[in-house]
Amino acid sequence: MPDAAIRKLSSFAPLSPADIALLSSLLSDPKMVGPRTALSREGEPPGEVQVVLEGYACRYKMVSNGGRQIVAHLVPGDFGDLHGFLLDRMDHTITTLTTCQIAFIAKADMQRLFERPQIAKALWRSVLVSEAVMREWLVGMGRRTAEQQISHLVCEILFRLERVGRANKHRFEFPLTQNELGDSLGLSTVHVNRVIQGLRDAGLISWRGADLQVLDRTRLMALCDFDPLYLHPNLVEQARAGAA
Amino acid sequence: MPDAAIRKLSSFAPLSPADIALLSSLLSDPKMVGPRTALSREGEPPGEVQVVLEGYACRYKMVSNGGRQIVAHLVPGDFGDLHGFLLDRMDHTITTLTTCQIAFIAKADMQRLFERPQIAKALWRSVLVSEAVMREWLVGMGRRTAEQQISHLVCEILFRLERVGRANKHRFEFPLTQNELGDSLGLSTVHVNRVIQGLRDAGLISWRGADLQVLDRTRLMALCDFDPLYLHPNLVEQARAGAA
DNA sequence: CGGCAACTTGACAATGCTCAACGCGGGTGG
DNA sequence: CCACCCGCGTTGAGCATTGTCAAGTTGCCG
Numbered sequence: 056m057p058d059a060a061i062r063k064l065s066s067f068a069p070l071s072p073a074d075i076a077l078l079s080s081l082l083s084d085p086k087m088v089g090p091r092t093a094l095s096r097e098g099e100p101p102g103e104v105q106v107v108l109e110g111y112a113c114r115y116k117m118v119s120n121g122g123r124q125i126v127a128h129l130v131p132g133d134f135g136d137l138h139g140f141l142l143d144r145m146d147h148t149i150t151t152l153t154t155c156q157i158a159f160i161a162k163a164d165m166q167r168l169f170e171r172p173q174i175a176k177a178l179w180r181s182v183l184v185s186e187a188v189m190r191e192w193l194v195g196m197g198r199r200t201a202e203q204q205i206s207h208l209v210c211e212i213l214f215r216l217e218r219v220g221r222a223n224k225h226r227f228e229f230p231l232t233q234n235e236l237g238d239s240l241g242l243s244t245v246h247v248n249r250v251i252q253g254l255r256d257a258g259l260i261s262w263r264g265a266d267l268q269v270l271d272r273t274r275l276m277a278l279c280d281f282d283p284l285y286l287h288p289n290l291v292e293q294a295r296a297g298a299a
Numbered sequence: 300m301p302d303a304a305i306r307k308l309s310s311f312a313p314l315s316p317a318d319i320a321l322l323s324s325l326l327s328d329p330k331m332v333g334p335r336t337a338l339s340r341e342g343e344p345p346g347e348v349q350v351v352l353e354g355y356a357c358r359y360k361m362v363s364n365g366g367r368q369i370v371a372h373l374v375p376g377d378f379g380d381l382h383g384f385l386l387d388r389m390d391h392t393i394t395t396l397t398t399c400q401i402a403f404i405a406k407a408d409m410q411r412l413f414e415r416p417q418i419a420k421a422l423w424r425s426v427l428v429s430e431a432v433m434r435e436w437l438v439g440m441g442r443r444t445a446e447q448q449i450s451h452l453v454c455e456i457l458f459r460l461e462r463v464g465r466a467n468k469h470r471f472e473f474p475l476t477q478n479e480l481g482d483s484l485g486l487s488t489v490h491v492n493r494v495i496q497g498l499r500d501a502g503l504i505s506w507r508g509a510d511l512q513v514l515d516r517t518r519l520m521a522l523c524d525f526d527p528l529y530l531h532p533n534l535v536e537q538a539r540a541g542a543a
Numbered sequence: 544c545g546g547c548a549a550c551t552t553g554a555c556a557a558t559g560c561t562c563a564a565c566g567c568g569g570g571t572g573g
Numbered sequence: 574c575c576a577c578c579c580g581c582g583t584t585g586a587g588c589a590t591t592g593t594c595a596a597g598t599t600g601c602c603g
Contacts, residue, residue: 098528114434116434116435116438118438118442118443118524119524120442122441122442123442124437124438124441124442126434126437126438127434137427138427138430141420141423141424141427142424142427142428142531142534143531143533143534144528144531146431146434146528146529146531147431147434147529176385179385179423180385180386182426182430183381183382183385183386184386185430186382186426186429186430186433187390187391189430189433189434189437190358190360190370190371190390190391190433191360192437193368193370193433193436193437193440193485194360194362194368194370196437196440196441196485197366197368197440197482197484197485198362198364198366198367198368198485199362200590201590201591232548232549232550233549233550234549234550238441240441241437241440241441241442242591242592243591243592243593244549244550245551245552245591245592245593245594246590246591246592248550248551248552249551249552249591252551280362280363284342284388284390285390285391287386287387287388287390289387290386290387444558444559445558445559476580476581476582477581477582477583478580478581478582486559486560487559487560487561488581488582489559489560489561489562489583489584490558490559490560492582492583492584493559493583493584494559495582496583
């Protein structure tokens, strides 16, 4: 099911049937990867480009005191490392969180993708949007409360999954551990736990296991001042209005 | 003096004399811009690409409670917005901090730059390194103490300025306000002040006005666990060893 | 049934924030 | 030329959000 990646890229630039066929062929042989498996390690030269087709993965860095900071989440449709394609060594580690379906694209095949103008445009736009996501994380860690940060991340993932057709109404798969959530936001597990309980008590979300539901999207977005503009949702004007 | 930008790009990919001539011509007519002047505003369509040739600028976002979060600093050699070149609207604001010399490059001229493979490679690499810088900021805000964060930022700027020939030994221009420093790191001005005094008392730095000296680089780097790998300093093998 | 990982709860500590006031210095208008 | 003013830096006191440590519970999987 390469559809998440193709949906994602199609939302960044209109792709021709030939573009889509090329992408499909390069994504057609994904591998199953178990949970908590490193795909690429800090300090090592990058290998093939990984594309997450199913499951959750993340980028992180360790700090000397033993702490971990997750700096990005990868959901279906996301590319692991366009970085590796141009840089010498990884400056962070990429790992799966859950069991994932990952397609691996060799550098030569990446060249073929970048030779197609619309695919190249979509890929670079996706890089720029992932930068925008990082900027938003910086804003959260610097200037938002723990409650707002957690709410903001929930909104972010909701919007990103909707973009690739992986959210059902206000419900989506959110398989993070409270510990991983803390490592993402710079919070302790204990504090994450207490804040989550607050959000549940406030009737904003329900979260059991990997099943997360946003019960009151409007209030949740208001709470954390969520403005989806930074995800650049409307880069491709939906000419396909009215399609089933 | 387009040399900062050319030095920067040359450190990311080897440029031919023709490449450098093209860059020089596009950077040859910079404009003086006063301090605290917006170059590009959140929500607006991006305009020309700004290149900082002299002075400090930054990207920031505001939050609803009135707080500001600076998400990146632009020093001589940095490009304001390759983003604008591909995206529809700015998701953050760019402003000068000090008086700056800024070159403006029209989109059509950016096209010409991207048509040159080595320039394109250098530009994209610089984008990826700026992402790495953001990741490091996330690590700092999430997992480092205020003292480490401030030290880390000082080290980052030192290394970045060295790369473009703007640092003299351990001394460089650092014209930020303590308030701006706090807005960069998610700290209050008061706390920044106290931490800075600690760093001074510890004999690590001297900072008066815009003049910052790193008095003990080794200890400063050790304090904040600074590893310059993430800046990808050695992408171009220095074949010019021994040059004066 | 046992074990382990994730979640939960409580008590306490601390890093960093807020509010408030004051000094210092440079720029500007009278 | 002097005085004022405003921005920046500095200091103090009290407070709050969040972290740490420790222990207990739950639930799934073997």
